[in-house]
Amino acid sequence: MIPYGRQDICPEDEQAVLEVLRSPFLTQGPVVGTFESALAERCGAAHAVAVNSATSALHVAYRALGLGAGDLLLTSPNTFVATANAALLCGAEVDFVDMDPASLGIGIPALRDKLEQLAVQGRKPKIVVPVHFAGHPTGLAALQELSEQYGFRIVEDASHAVGASYRGQPVGGCHHSDITVFSFHPVKILTTGEGGMALTNDPELARRMDSLRTHGVTRDRDRFERPDDGPWYYEQQDLGYNYRMTDLQAALGLSQLARLDGFLERRRAIAARYDELLAGLPLVLPSRDNESVSSWHLYVVQLAEELKDERRRIFEALREQGVGVQVHYIPVHLQPYYGALGFSHGDFPAAERYYGRCFSLPIFYALTDDEQVQVCQILKSLLAS
Numbered sequence: 001m002i003p004y005g006r007q008d009i010c011p012e013d014e015q016a017v018l019e020v021l022r023s024p025f026l027t028q029g030p031v032v033g034t035f036e037s038a039l040a041e042r043c044g045a046a047h048a049v050a051v052n053s054a055t056s057a058l059h060v061a062y063r064a065l066g067l068g069a070g071d072l073l074l075t076s077p078n079t080f081v082a083t084a085n086a087a088l089l090c091g092a093e094v095d096f097v098d099m100d101p102a103s104l105g106i107g108i109p110a111l112r113d114k115l116e117q118l119a120v121q122g123r124k125p126k127i128v129v130p131v132h133f134a135g136h137p138t139g140l141a142a143l144q145e146l147s148e149q150y151g152f153r154i155v156e157d158a159s160h161a162v163g164a165s166y167r168g169q170p171v172g173g174c175h176h177s178d179i180t181v182f183s184f185h186p187v188k189i190l191t192t193g194e195g196g197m198a199l200t201n202d203p204e205l206a207r208r209m210d211s212l213r214t215h216g217v218t219r220d221r222d223r224f225e226r227p228d229d230g231p232w233y234y235e236q237q238d239l240g241y242n243y244r245m246t247d248l249q250a251a252l253g254l255s256q257l258a259r260l261d262g263f264l265e266r267r268r269a270i271a272a273r274y275d276e277l278l279a280g281l282p283l284v285l286p287s288r289d290n291e292s293v294s295s296w297h298l299y300v301v302q303l304a305e306e307l308k309d310e311r312r313r314i315f316e317a318l319r320e321q322g323v324g325v326q327v328h329y330i331p332v333h334l335q336p337y338y339g340a341l342g343f344s345h346g347d348f349p350a351a352e353r354y355y356g357r358c359f360s361l362p363i364f365y366a367l368t369d370d371e372q373v374q375v376c377q378i379l380k381s382l383l384a385s
């Protein structure tokens, strides 16, 4: 089976992990700091906090911005459940804003409508979370304008978008947001096994996220609230978690980061080749715009209108013939858990319409040209039958 995504681990990656395994530090140690600095520098962010997953990064990001009971967070229904779940874990309320059918990210006109409706009720969201779906950042400038007008904070869920850029600036620099979150799950652009990072330019947000990843405990003498009892003394000042990244993971991440440009180049080439090989078929191919450069985490196609009832047949036949397609995403509001919170079919029609006809084709560093041609031939014959 050719999977839709797969990590690429080279001998240097293995060596980097082995070196840490033989060092005194296994859990969070000096290599975590080196990985944080390297990625922050690459993205042009002042601070970075590495944690054990993007889900954890979203959780500490929302908490650092003060999200809690009685607060509202808005995001796109076309995302992985973690984007919304992390807000529920804070005790907050989640609502969705229908997606933009072209960029597949959060719809800006729909968000504007939602903000107006909320304002009539005397409400506003505390945080809005755009998701850079498939690696494609969109709408950030408009979102930032709305945040100034309505007074909410922005967290970018850039789990797909390590290495992407928006208006000439790398995603992660937080030029239009308070915090940006990356994922290092093995199917994403670069991996640490499991892992995530939250980047920000605000030192106070960075300090809070740093504290939350380790139980809300501080060892910084300047911040102690009480006189210290001795050299062993530390203080828990907040209720946090154990969300630490290990040095083993950071070593892998650092080694993978050195290969990022090669990963991105290969993904761009694969996407361009799909555009050519699939042109003229009854498919909607990924949209592009001249504002952003995608990191091409996913290459998603949608069946044309006349094939809209054929997704299951085509998906199953692709899998039977060795093409490991996947669907990104089942709209979050259609999950049973969210149904119990009051959401239902018909709430976000653009996301539901997209969901009914989308699937993701294989795209990853080691995918060969021959494999790609094979994927396209199989797909082409299925569309014709």
Ligand SMILES: *Cc1c(COP(=O)(O)O)cnc(C)c1O
Pocket (backbone or CB within 6 Å): 052, 053, 054, 055, 056, 079, 080, 082, 083, 131, 157, 159, 160, 183, 184, 185, 194, 195, 196
């Ligand atoms: C993968 C993903 C996450 C969660 O990442 P983990 O590192 O697995 O916790 C969150 N949001 C989006 C959009 C993702 O794709």
